[in-house]
Amino acid sequence: MVEITQEEKAILNSEFGTTGDKTALSIVVKAAEMLGAKRLVKITSSHIDGCLYHGDSGVLFCESLAKNGAKTKVPTTTNVGAVNFLKTNQARLSSEKLQMARRLMDAHVNMGCTPSWTCAPYQIGARPKKGEQVAWGESNAVAFANTVLGARTNRYGDFLDIACAVSGRAPYYGLHCSKNRHAEILLDVTGLPEKVKEEDTFFPVLGSLIGRLSSDSICAVSGINWIVSEDQLKALCAAAASTGAVGLVHIIGITPEATDLRHVFNTQRPREIISIDMDMMKGAFHKLSQTKQAGSIDCVALGSPHFSISECEQLLEMSDEKKFKVPVYVCTNRHTAQQLKTQDIYSRLERIGVVFIIDTCVVVTPILPGSGGIMMTNSAKFAHYSAGNTGYRPIFGSLSDCVKSAQKGSATLNYGPWK
């Protein structure tokens, strides 16, 4: 049984708060029961995945919450929606679906969410501190919050995320508790050739391998003893969370809870030690492409998770400002877009053929033309989901491969150590 405080009891008995508050809290309490949590924990922020339109059911639920007076109790950001608010005709949805998608987004804003519409809230200021209890949705954001920021959240799916935000509470279980945050499997990359570690594609490939090897256990990675950028960690987390149910990865010496091996494994021996070799990495790399066809490509898609300012800068630099022959879709958020505009990067990228997708992305809503084609990407997450969601078969490569391919209009891959 879940232990309920006096305040929680009053909300559930309709003595305090709105009907919407009561619905939200009763969902959180029932979820806590399902998960075997003994109590709820107060949270300091939330990130909502449920604002992406998948069908009318989610809209009806969120509107009913909003209509019944549900308001978020903690700072709450929103994940991508199905609509680019600035260019609503970008998504090829029927007018009925477009309207429903907007209604869903509106319902969230009406409940008090900050309209951030991004899968990388952590790059626009939503950065809970180490040890903070939060309730985040969106698998990459969850993995990033736990792994890179050291905040504590489980993978909150649609609806439980808004229920937690409205309740200001989450079920106290899983990754909220210190005892469940230790690693069980050790992945050692020490033996990999230096050349591969320097590859732009190293982190997304390692991430997708982690997702497959860990199933739902927590992995620690050892042997990364160089400076790693936040965008690289972002790529690793997103990849791991799309190939596996990964909510937390420890990278020894890099991530905040992974100061040393002893600490990460809570002085226990790892349940399993796996030396990552080049064959495993190559296997993971090639799995990310779903076509052998070297030849023409229809587009390049970047920004899953949403492209950061520094990634856009890299793109501009690598392109040498030469025109692309196929559309290069850059998915990002309005906050980043605004910054890019003030720095003149936005228009320079548009001039060479970048199509900005704001508030949403090409894999979550129909934006890409036709019913299929070949997409080149440097995102393991796009590579994982694009065929099923868009009909576009992915070719995975580095950002520089993507740039060269877009300029030639055909896949140009420098396989390097992946050969």
Place this chain on the structure above:
Amino acid sequence: MSWCGQVLYSGTAKGEVLRLDAPISFWGGISPENAEVILEKHPQRGVKITDKILIVPEPIGSSSSAAILLELLYSKNAPKGLILGTNKDAILPISVLVAEQMGWATIPIIAMENPSFKSGQELEIKSDGTILLCKS
């Protein structure tokens, strides 16, 4: 033969088993419109999950999966029951809680380690989490 699983959401169901033999995320893996498995290279690609006792030994991936299951519940395209190999996150079961709040039909969800049921078998799920094999 009978088994006992952990009840995540109580209910009763009887029907034909469909086992998803490879890990799957409902988002990107199952169509919310027609309930078909759409994930490239998945062994059950093209199969409809509607009205089945669905065995998902390894649910993975996106936290949007709850929205897909809720949509299937709302449009009456959902499986009759769900047996999951893990209860580490509430991503799929949460949809049933929402359906209950909205007054829509719900389905039983059971968690058990290494569910070994095979496609084509017939199972009955009881409200206490007992699973009976009716036809092997």
